Amino acid sequence: MAHNFRLLKTGFHSAVFNMGLDEAILDSVSQGLCLPTLRFYGWNPPAVSLGYFQGLQEEIDIEACKAFGIDAVRRITGGGAVFHHHEATYSIVIPLGHPLARPSIIESYRILLAGIIEGLAELGIRSEFAPINDIVSAGKKISGNAQTRKKGCVLQHGTIIIEVDVDLMFSILRVPQEKAKGKLIEDIKSRVTSIRRCLSVPDSVSFEELFSTTIAALEKGFARALDLSYVRSEPTDLELQNAERLAQEKFSNNQWTARR
Amino acid sequence: MKLELIGKPEGCKLLRMTLEVEPPLSLSSRIISLSIRGDFFAIPEEAFDEIQEELCGATIGEFAVCFDRLAQEKALEFEGISSKGLMELIQKELSHGS
Numbered sequence: 226m227a228h229n230f231r232l233l234k235t236g237f238h239s240a241v242f243n244m245g246l247d248e249a250i251l252d253s254v255s256q257g258l259c260l261p262t263l264r265f266y267g268w269n270p271p272a273v274s275l276g277y278f279q280g281l282q283e284e285i286d287i288e289a290c291k292a293f294g295i296d297a298v299r300r301i302t303g304g305g306a307v308f309h310h311h312e313a314t315y316s317i318v319i320p321l322g323h324p325l326a327r328p329s330i331i332e333s334y335r336i337l338l339a340g341i342i343e344g345l346a347e348l349g350i351r352s353e354f355a356p357i358n359d360i361v362s363a364g365k366k367i368s369g370n371a372q373t374r375k376k377g378c379v380l381q382h383g384t385i386i387i388e389v390d391v392d393l394m395f396s397i398l399r400v401p402q403e404k405a406k407g408k409l410i411e412d413i414k415s416r417v418t419s420i421r422r423c424l425s426v427p428d429s430v431s432f433e434e435l436f437s438t439t440i441a442a443l444e445k446g447f448a449r450a451l452d453l454s455y456v457r458s459e460p461t462d463l464e465l466q467n468a469e470r471l472a473q474e475k476f477s478n479n480q481w482t483a484r485r
Numbered sequence: 486m487k488l489e490l491i492g493k494p495e496g497c498k499l500l501r502m503t504l505e506v507e508p509p510l511s512l513s514s515r516i517i518s519l520s521i522r523g524d525f526f527a528i529p530e531e532a533f534d535e536i537q538e539e540l541c542g543a544t545i546g547e548f549a550v551c552f553d554r555l556a557q558e559k560a561l562e563f564e565g566i567s568s569k570g571l572m573e574l575i576q577k578e579l580s581h582g583s
Contacts, residue, residue, distance in 0.1 A: 277530050280522040283501060303565075305498070305524030330526055330564045357498075357526065357564045374528050401491060401499060485522050 227454035228325060233264040234440065235460065240272035240298035240309070245471035247316045247382055248301060249464040254318045255376035258463070260456060261319045263340075263447055265440045268309040272296035273397055276304040276371065280485045282399075289397045299482045302382065304358055304371035306398055311388035311419075311432045313439045315341075317447075319379050325451055326379050333372055334358055337381050337451070341368050344446025345385070348439065350423045358383075365418035385443065386419040387435050486510060490578055494570035498524045502574055510579060512546035525565035532559035545579075548572060 235246065243266055253259040271293075273285055277300060281287070284306045290297050295308075317337055319326045327333045338354050345352045345362065352362040360368035370383030391414050400409050420426070420439055447453055460468070475481050486508035493499045501522040506514040519537050527533035536555045543551045549568040556563070 276524050278522055278525060278527065278533070280501060283522065301530070303524070303526035303528075303530065330528065330562055372526070372528075373530065485520065 227452050228323070229260055230453045230455055231260040231262040231458045232444065232455040233262060233458060233460060235264060235266045237267040237269035239270065239472070240268060240274060240296040241472040241476035242468055243268060243272075243314070244274070244298050244300060244476045246460060246464065246468035247318075247380060248471050248475075249467035250316065250318050250460070251376060251378055251380045252467060253461065253464050254320060255378045259461065261323055261325075262317070263444075263453070263455075264316045265443065266314050266316075267312070267436060268296075268314065270294050270296055271308070271310040272298060274307050274309060275299045275482075276306065277301060277373075278303055278485065279306060281483045284399055286397050286399055293393070293397060295397055297482065298476050299484070300371060300382075301375070302371035302373045302380065304369070307369055307384060308394040308398065309384065310390065310393070311436075312384040312386050313436055313443065314382065314384050315443060315447075316380065316382035321374065321377050321379060330372065331356055333379055333381065334370060337372075337379075338368075338370060338383075339450035340447030341370075341383070341385060341443065342446070343450035344439075344443035345420075347442035347445050348420065348424065350420065362418055362423055365416055367418050367420070367423070385439060386417065387439055388421045388432060389417055389419045391417065486514075488578055490574040492574045492577065494567075494573040497567060497570035498565035500525070500566060500570060500574060502571065504575070506545065510545070512544065512579075514545045516541050516543055516545065516548070521566075521571065523566065525563060527561055527563040527566065529559075529561070532561045533563070535559065536561065545575060548575065 250262050285297055327336055341360055342352050350362050352360050355361040358370045359366050368385045372381035395410050486506055488504045490502040503520040505518040519540050539555055549572045552568040
């Protein structure tokens, strides 16, 4: 029997609201107020998100972010800094007692990332899980993911790269001193891919069109791989209120962002 | 004595460590303060924060054993970081200093 999931498509929002809404959904699912939830979203303005354990100043050039109009936010999940620009983002929240939830980090990734892999296959892109938390196509990263377990739930969120601008990405991300920046950028360019590149999509097809196509494919992919049956919905008023509160009080708060 | 350690030990993500010890750095140095950062995963995250605090007072020689014991006590699960990897960063500094 298929698993009933709530499906949310919440459009493009600021970094602090996006992280606030993911946490608000975690709260509502953990309290049994909502079904397990799959959410798709985007970022406006572009943003860089920092892993829970990363040092702000070590990873991000804050002045460059300001100059480029890029927001910076710290996630509640571990993992690395991610530049959120032309991508599709998802989050999935499942109670730990749910048949799709796994107690281990790697097994959770393996189960839940099957939805992304199936979604990419729907687009005609072959890909595979690359532990710990990536998906690669022909050996190149196309999706990065992060997760936590809190309040009796698994929260996993991640990105599917639609287009990538590595030069802009490294204008705001700091590079470990042990690696020359130029060499690193060339390395990354050779190790990262995107939906546009994999499918040789011409420039005449806009990012917005690709975003919609990608979300539609991921929706099918998750349903097929995880045997989901969707209840299409909107965030509840309570979730939106909590998301706004968390955005203002937590994710915009420098004590949270600069805690490391 | 404050040390800034960085490296990517085998099986780990890029780890950064700020370690304050009673000088000079040796296996018997006591940890005064500790901050471990990086793109690793540790769940529950708050338990990892507690472990960092509770490692203060341990000696460098006790570091790995204490880290593993505290992680077990707090049912901490981690990927991309290990006591062995962290100790490797410290050992590298120890061998540079010797």
